[in-house]
Amino acid sequence: MAAALAIIVIVLVASFFVGSLFTRYGFEERYQPGIIATQPGMPEPLQSTPASKGADTGATQDRMVIYNGFVSLETHNVEGTVDRVRTIAENYGGYVAGTTRSNVGNQTVADITIRVPQDKFRTAIKEIETYGKILDERTTSEDVTERYIDLEARLKNLQMVEQSLVELLSKATTVDEVLKVQQELGRVRGDIDSLQGQINYLERNVEMSVINVSLREPPTQFTPPGMNWGETFETAIRGLFTVVSGLIILVVSLLPLLLIIGLQAYYLYRRKQAKEHSK
Numbered sequence: 001m002a003a004a005l006a007i008i009v010i011v012l013v014a015s016f017f018v019g020s021l022f023t024r025y026g027f028e029e030r031y032q033p034g035i036i037a038t039q040p041g042m043p044e045p046l047q048s049t050p051a052s053k054g055a056d057t058g059a060t061q062d063r064m065v066i067y068n069g070f071v072s073l074e075t076h077n078v079e080g081t082v083d084r085v086r087t088i089a090e091n092y093g094g095y096v097a098g099t100t101r102s103n104v105g106n107q108t109v110a111d112i113t114i115r116v117p118q119d120k121f122r123t124a125i126k127e128i129e130t131y132g133k134i135l136d137e138r139t140t141s142e143d144v145t146e147r148y149i150d151l152e153a154r155l156k157n158l159q160m161v162e163q164s165l166v167e168l169l170s171k172a173t174t175v176d177e178v179l180k181v182q183q184e185l186g187r188v189r190g191d192i193d194s195l196q197g198q199i200n201y202l203e204r205n206v207e208m209s210v211i212n213v214s215l216r217e218p219p220t221q222f223t224p225p226g227m228n229w230g231e232t233f234e235t236a237i238r239g240l241f242t243v244v245s246g247l248i249i250l251v252v253s254l255l256p257l258l259l260i261i262g263l264q265a266y267y268l269y270r271r272k273q274a275k276e277h278s279k
Contacts, residue, residue: 064202066142067121067209075132078108078215084131085213088124089114094208109216115208128213136214148202155195162188 075081078101086096094116101110116124129137165185172178 062145063143064145064148064206065118066144066202066205067118067139068141069121069125069139069209069211070136070214071125071128071134071211072136072214073128073132073216074135074218075215076217078110078217081131081215082110082112085112085114085128088127089116092116092120092124094120094124097210104216106220107217109214111215112213114211114213116211118207118209121209121211124211128211132215133218135216144202144206148199151195151199151202155192155199158188158192158195162192 073081082099082101088094089096094114097113097115099110099112101108103109114124125137125139162185165181165188169178169181169185172181
């Protein structure tokens, strides 16, 4: 019984040391092609270190926040206000990202999107709000600090893997080994480019805040059309004479027919009277 217990303890201890060695000198799961795992003298890659949450994050990295704003204004001078918003962007070290203009019925509407440095975001919003009647105003913020730190950690890890693969490539002795290392190196570099693109995107959006400004003219008020009473009276008289002349023409045109109908009726009446006297 004691011998069996001793064997079990020895197996467990051996398993622990084997697992520790494998964990220390092995790659991440996605970077374990057969050639890499079997090459001797491979430099130890940097292990993945996801961003920690809490006080450590804030202590080692300034908060990275993306700000976006939307302002809808009613103004009598849409074109002039578009130029003023453009001037704001230029004066604050930003730029115009896009503009649109159109007509909706009798109203002129325009949209302009600008980017300004983050520290000028609130100031620019307040200045734009003075350019007309505020119809709508919204601001949003997104804290991307932890996402940024995680991307940077993953990028550093992949760069270490890339360096190790380059060193391994210089030590490859067969064509098969060279092809396998090059294939893995290409995949790693593709992931590095993808992560670097995400990091650059976050940095640009944090550095330059977006403000969308929608402009429209006030709705036009209904005003009854003016009336020329002299011209109206003259038109009415002309219409009356036109109706009277039409009636005269109609009567004159129907007069022969009316005479024939009258004579026929008179004849029938006289005939009826004659019959009654004969009785």
